[in-house]
Amino acid sequence: MCGVFGVLGVHKQNKKNIVVNALSHLNHRGPDAWGLYVNRVIGLGHTRLSIIDIEDGHQPMQSSYCIISFNGEIYNYIELRKELESQGYSFNTNSDTEVILKLYESIGTNCFKMLNGEFSVLIWDKKSEQLVVGRDRYGIRPLYVLLHDRAYFFSSEMKAFDALAHYKREIDPQHLFEHGLLWNTLADNSIYKDIYTVESGTFEVFNVNGRTTKERYYQVGESFDSNITADSFDNTKKAFQELLDDSIKVRLRSDVPVGAYLSGGIDSTIISQRIKEYTNYELKTFSVTFEDKSLNESHFQILASKQISSIHHEVKILNQDIDDNLLKSIYHTERPIFRTAPVPLHLLSHKVKDTDTKVVLTGEGADEILFGYDTFKELKILNEWKLSNGDSTVIESLKELYPHLSHYADKRQFAFIKMYYEGFLSDFDNEFNGLNIRLSNNKIIEKYFNKSLGIKFNKSTLLEKLKKTLPSNYASFSLLQKNSYLEIKTLLQGYLLSSQGDRMAMSNSVEGRFPFLDHRVVEMAFGMPDEYKLKNFDQKHILKQAFKNEIPEEITNRPKQPYMAPDLIAFISSDGQLSDLASTMLSEQYIVEYGLFDNKIVKRFLNKFKNGVPENTGYRDNMIFIFLLTSQICQYWINNPLEVELDMGKCVVDILDM
Amino acid sequence: MSSVMILEQILNFIVDTYMVEIDEIPLNESLIDEGIIDSFGLIELASFLEKAFLIQVNDDDLTRDNFSSINKMIALVDRKKSHD
Numbered sequence: 070m071c072g073v074f075g076v077l078g079v080h081k082q083n084k085k086n087i088v089v090n091a092l093s094h095l096n097h098r099g100p101d102a103w104g105l106y107v108n109r110v111i112g113l114g115h116t117r118l119s120i121i122d123i124e125d126g127h128q129p130m131q132s133s134y135c136i137i138s139f140n141g142e143i144y145n146y147i148e149l150r151k152e153l154e155s156q157g158y159s160f161n162t163n164s165d166t167e168v169i170l171k172l173y174e175s176i177g178t179n180c181f182k183m184l185n186g187e188f189s190v191l192i193w194d195k196k197s198e199q200l201v202v203g204r205d206r207y208g209i210r211p212l213y214v215l216l217h218d219r220a221y222f223f224s225s226e227m228k229a230f231d232a233l234a235h236y237k238r239e240i241d242p243q244h245l246f247e248h249g250l251l252w253n254t255l256a257d258n259s260i261y262k263d264i265y266t267v268e269s270g271t272f273e274v275f276n277v278n279g280r281t282t283k284e285r286y287y288q289v290g291e292s293f294d295s296n297i298t299a300d301s302f303d304n305t306k307k308a309f310q311e312l313l314d315d316s317i318k319v320r321l322r323s324d325v326p327v328g329a330y331l332s333g334g335i336d337s338t339i340i341s342q343r344i345k346e347y348t349n350y351e352l353k354t355f356s357v358t359f360e361d362k363s364l365n366e367s368h369f370q371i372l373a374s375k376q377i378s379s380i381h382h383e384v385k386i387l388n389q390d391i392d393d394n395l396l397k398s399i400y401h402t403e404r405p406i407f408r409t410a411p412v413p414l415h416l417l418s419h420k421v422k423d424t425d426t427k428v429v430l431t432g433e434g435a436d437e438i439l440f441g442y443d444t445f446k447e448l449k450i451l452n453e454w455k456l457s458n459g460d461s462t463v464i465e466s467l468k469e470l471y472p473h474l475s476h477y478a479d480k481r482q483f484a485f486i487k488m489y490y491e492g493f494l495s496d497f498d499n500e501f502n503g504l505n506i507r508l509s510n511n512k513i514i515e516k517y518f519n520k521s522l523g524i525k526f527n528k529s530t531l532l533e534k535l536k537k538t539l540p541s542n543y544a545s546f547s548l549l550q551k552n553s554y555l556e557i558k559t560l561l562q563g564y565l566l567s568s569q570g571d572r573m574a575m576s577n578s579v580e581g582r583f584p585f586l587d588h589r590v591v592e593m594a595f596g597m598p599d600e601y602k603l604k605n606f607d608q609k610h611i612l613k614q615a616f617k618n619e620i621p622e623e624i625t626n627r628p629k630q631p632y633m634a635p636d637l638i639a640f641i642s643s644d645g646q647l648s649d650l651a652s653t654m655l656s657e658q659y660i661v662e663y664g665l666f667d668n669k670i671v672k673r674f675l676n677k678f679k680n681g682v683p684e685n686t687g688y689r690d691n692m693i694f695i696f697l698l699t700s701q702i703c704q705y706w707i708n709n710p711l712e713v714e715l716d717m718g719k720c721v722v723d724i725l726d727m
Numbered sequence: 728m729s730s731v732m733i734l735e736q737i738l739n740f741i742v743d744t745y746m747v748e749i750d751e752i753p754l755n756e757s758l759i760d761e762g763i764i765d766s767f768g769l770i771e772l773a774s775f776l777e778k779a780f781l782i783q784v785n786d787d788d789l790t791r792d793n794f795s796s797i798n799k800m801i802a803l804v805d806r807k808k809s810h811d
Contacts, residue, residue, distance in 0.1 A: 482770055484789030489766035491791060492759050512762035516747050526762070674746045687767030 071128070071140040072098035073212070074114040074229055075191045077200055078220025079277055084112030085725070090232035092116055093713045095225055097401075098140070098575045103715060104128055104722025106136050110277055111193050111200060113138045115722070118578050120427060121146075121324050126164035127721045134195045136724075137170045140225055141188030141210045142582065144319035149183060173201070181272055181286045185319070185587060189267070191223055200275040206287040206588050207434070208269030208562040211571060215264045221275060226572075227264055227403050231710040238264070238707045240700075242522040242665065245405070247531070249514045249696055251504060252407060253563020255531075256538050260404050260703075269562060288540045289554050292592045295545045299598045302611070306601075309593060310615040316587035317343045320430055327582070328353040328426040330417070331381070332632055333369030335613060336432030336441075338620045340584055344430060345377040346619075354379040355421055355429065357413040357634075359386050364633055372621050384420045386413045391639035392648045395699070400706050401576040402568040405699040407692045409634045414573035422577045429574070433565055434585035437556045438594040439609040440602040441629065443470055444503035444556065445549050449603065451490065451497045452548055469606045500536055500543075503552040504559065510689060514696060517666050517674070549599045557591075636691035640698070643681045654701040663704040666697060728808065733780065733801050740775050741797075744768075757795040769794060776800065782807040 072095030076087050084107045092103050092114045099116030106113045106129040115128040115138040129138045143149070146165035149172055154160070158171045165186075172180040173192055178201060187209035192201040202223055204212050215222040215230050222230055230236060241262045248254050257265040267273060270287035273280055299305065317340060321327050329341040331354040345352050354377075356370040367383065374381035391409045398415045399406070421429055436442050446469060453463045467486055497505050508528065518524040538558070546554060566583075574581045584590070594602070597611065604610040608629060617625045640651040653659060655675060660668045674693065677683075734754075741752055745763050758764045764772065773784050773794070782804060793803040 484786065485769040485773070485794075486766055488769060488789070488791050488794060489759055492757060509759070509762055510765050513745070515762075516751065670746045673743065677744070685767070685770075687765060689765050689767065 071118055072096075072116040072225040072229075073138040073140045073189060073191055073223070074225070075138065075200065075202075075223035076112045076220060077110065077223075077275055077277070078218075079110055081112075081220050087233065088112040088114035089715060091222075091224065091229040093715045094229040094232055094711075096713060096715060097578060098225060100578050100719075102127060102719050102721040104720060104724075106131070106138075106193075106722065106724040106726065108193075108726040110198065113191055113193060115139075117721075118427060118580065119325075120580060121322070122162050122164035123324055125162040126166055128166060129722055129724070130162075130164075130166050130170060131724065132167070132170045132174060135170055135174055136193045136195070137166060137173075137190065139166050139169060139188060139190045140212075141186060141190070141205065142320075142322075142580070143168060143184050143186040143188065144322060144587075145183075145185040147322070178203075178272055178274070178284070178286075185589070187583070187586075189225060198276060199281075201272060202267055202275070203272035203286075204267040204269055206270045206289075207557065207566065207586050207591070208266075209566050209571065209583060209586060211567060212267040213259060213264050214267060214273075217263060221279070226401075227259070227261060228400070228706070228710065230264070231707075240665065240704060240707070242518060242524055245665070245700060246515065246518065246524050246526075248404060248563070249407075250508055250511045250526070250531070251559045251563070252507070253559040255534050287588065289557050289591065290540065290542065290546060290550065290595045293542065293546070293550070293596045297596075299596075299601075302601055302614075305597055306611055306615045309590075309597075309611060312587075312590055312593055313339075313584060313615075314343060314347075316584040316590050317430065318347055319587075320582045320584050321348060323428050325427045326350055326353070327428045327430060328355060328421060328424075329379075330354070330429050330431040330581075331356045331370050331373055331379070332432065333366035333373065333624070334432065334627075334629070334632075335609065335616075335620065335624055336435040336585065338369075338373040338624050339612070339616045340430050340432055341373060341379060342377050342616075342619050345379065352377065352379040353382060353424055353426055355382050355417055355426075356384070357386055357417050358383050359413075359634065360388070361635055361638075364635065366630060366632075369624055369627065373624060376621055382420055382424060384413065384417050386416065386634065388635045388639040390416060391635055392650055396650060396702060396705075398573065398576070399699050399702040400711065401572040402699075403572070403703065403706075404568065405696050405703055406564070406568050407696055409636050409639060409695060410632055411569040411573050413634050414569055415576050418574045418577040418579040421574075421579045427578070428580045428582060430582045430584060431570075432585060433570055433581075433583045434557075434561065434591070435609060435612065437553055437561050438585060438591050439612050440549055440553065440599070441608045442503075442556060444506065444552055445603055445608065446470055446606055447490070447506060448497060448503050448548055448552055449606075451493055454490075455494055455498075466606070498548060500532060500539065500551075502548065502555055504555055507559075511692070513689065514693060517670050517693065517697060519664055519667050522665075547599050549603065550595065553595065637678065637682045637686060637694050640694070641678045641682050645679045645681050647675070651698055654698055654705065659701060659705075663701060665700055665704065671697060728780070730801050730805060733804050734797070736779055737776075737797055737800060740772075740779070744771065752797065754797045757791075758797070759795075772800070776804060780804050780808065 074091045088105045095116045099118040101119045102117045113129045143165040146168040187205040189210040189212035239262045244260045271285045274282035358367040359365040398412045512526045515526045601611045640648045
């Protein structure tokens with residue numbers, strides 16, 4: 070895994086300095102080596118974490134007329150290389166980087182749809198004097214673009230822009246609010262002014278005058294056809310099993326050993342078991358455990374690791390660890406979070422690094438593509454509720470939801486839950502789909518913004534914005550497929566893969582690989598009938614049926630436990646004292662200075678916890694607190710960028726091509 | 728206790744608990760649908776009504792007819808008090 074950076078602008082005289090200064094902020098993504106390429110028009114930089122072709126795979130890499138800076142992995146590079154060799158292309162390295170380069174020379178921007186893997190890539194085409202930038206199908210690897218001082222800048226992480234002269238990142242409050250509502254910004258927006266993200270599944274082309282092309286080469290659900298009759302459950306199960314196995318196998322392609330995260334749930338247990346099945350090396354597995362028993366899943370983690378005989382490593386997380394590591398974690402996420410769950414993964418990747426492991430396979434994506442979240446159950450219930458005109462058995466099934474929340478089991482309070490869901494009956498099947506519930510829970514943060522920013526929740530405006538991003542076949546998706554699509558575009562991309570995934574692994578130079586996010590797996594799962602994925606209320610049904618004989622029964626049958634870490638409780642003591650970090654960042658001085666939030670409202674909110682965190686504190690207060698605190702920390706890092714320097718001895722490519 | 732006094736107490740509770748300004752609280756709209764409270768909020772509100780006005784909220788009171796707006800909650804409290 071690596072970091073990429075680029076600058077495009079003829080008038081920029083000192084491109085080499087710009088690239089070197091920016092790369093220093095991406096050093097954590099690739100501490101093994103770095104390199105740069107500069108010509109009259111463009112500067113490209115690269116920091117490298119060496120995983121495939123350690124000796125020769127240095128970047129930026131040149132071929133006859135192209136030069137590339139690439140972050141990611143291409144898992145079908147062996148097959149693509151054979152194909153290219155048969156067409157007469159010769160190769161100087163054994164790297165996947167060179168395969169992209171030659172593939173681009175062979176078929177141009179059609180190369181992206183041929184790649185199986187995750188990537189952000191910058192290719193300078195000397196012939197056409199064009200810069201081609203592309204990003205993987207699901208946004209696993211980040212890529213941001215900044216327009217500043219008549220030049221374009223491209224980077225894996227936005228903090229690299231902090232090195233630019235006369236530039237300071239500036240939060241766009243409306244986008245920050247949108248991020249708070251949906252856990253991601255829509256379309257190509259970031260939470261910062263003047264910075265956008267290259268959208269997943271798209272590529273863009275720039276010449277010296279600016280962007281000339283933006284094209285989508287992939288969309289979630291693109292191969293779905295509602296007119297095709299599905300194969301039987303058993304045949305589909307077998308095909309899915311084979312495909313997932315293949316996805317795992319190609320993700321084991323690496324010149325360094327591959328480990329696995331083991332959460333104690335079925336997704337990561339299956340992946341670990343399959344790795345063990347297909348390799349003969351000693352598999353290292355890694356888990357987070359908590360002192361708080363309600364969050365701890367170590368029983369299942371140990372059960373799984375024993376069954377597959379892995380060398381198991383645990384990181385035990387204390388509440389204090391969350392407080393101690395939040396500041397650093399937000400340095401990496403570059404956007405606010407809503408739960409502290411990413412923080413333990415920052416500590417876990419440190420553990421991975423300490424065991425000399427650079428690559429881990431993990432289970433992200435399974436819940437989105439196989440209907441593993443409660444939002445799928447909620448929608449199913451709401452739909453049946455509406456269709457049955459309020460059948461009492463259907464309404465009773467609300468109790469299926471959130472068994473880990475004690476008040477849902479309480480007979481009397483069930484009535485309130487019913488009232489709560491009743492409010493969604495009129496619009497749960499609009500384009501927002503399952504997001505209606507997230508919006509409803511999160512729109513309260515509008516009240517916390519500084520009034521002078523004029524932040525207003527306008528559902529219809531947001532709906533129009535969302536509609537513009539939807540694919541042309543969206544209307545043919547089922548209710549649950551729509552939710553799958555939206556969960557992939559919001560929670561998965563904006564939070565799980567970025568804040569909780571890429572950034573927390575890369576913070577310690579560890580690469581995550583995601584077998585459930587092989588596009589062949591995603592498309593196959595997407596096209597399956599809903600009931601293969603959610604049978605009655607059995608979530609990820611087909612996955613469980615496919616692998617139930619391979620993993621411990623106790624894990625297959627356990628109720629889903631969302632991965633969570635201590636939130637409010639990590640920052641507020643039992644006598645109501647705020648931690649140093651929280652009391653500083655949420656102090657009147659910082660709230661007023663940063664100008665994002667309303668001091669009176671923040672103060673009143675904190676007052677709720679003056680006697681400690683009440684036992685029954687719900688999702689919303691935890692979310693609000695973490696959102697406020699981490700938004701403030703984002704601004705803190707803008708105002709206080711880290712001073713970092715590159716190790717000049719690790720420069721392996723330095724091409725001046727004037 | 729007059730309806731105005733009940734209203735005042737409910738509004739103060741909502742302001743202090745859910746961080747909204749008094750003039751932002753709708754009297755005839757659902758506090759859930761307006762995003763002011765979530766399902767936990769309803770539970771908190773019902774407990775508040777019981778404690779503040781010394782009433783008993785029974786299982787069959789737990790309907791949208793009684794809880795879907797502040798005015799409906801005031802009516803519920805009024806009704807309960809007048810039966811005391």
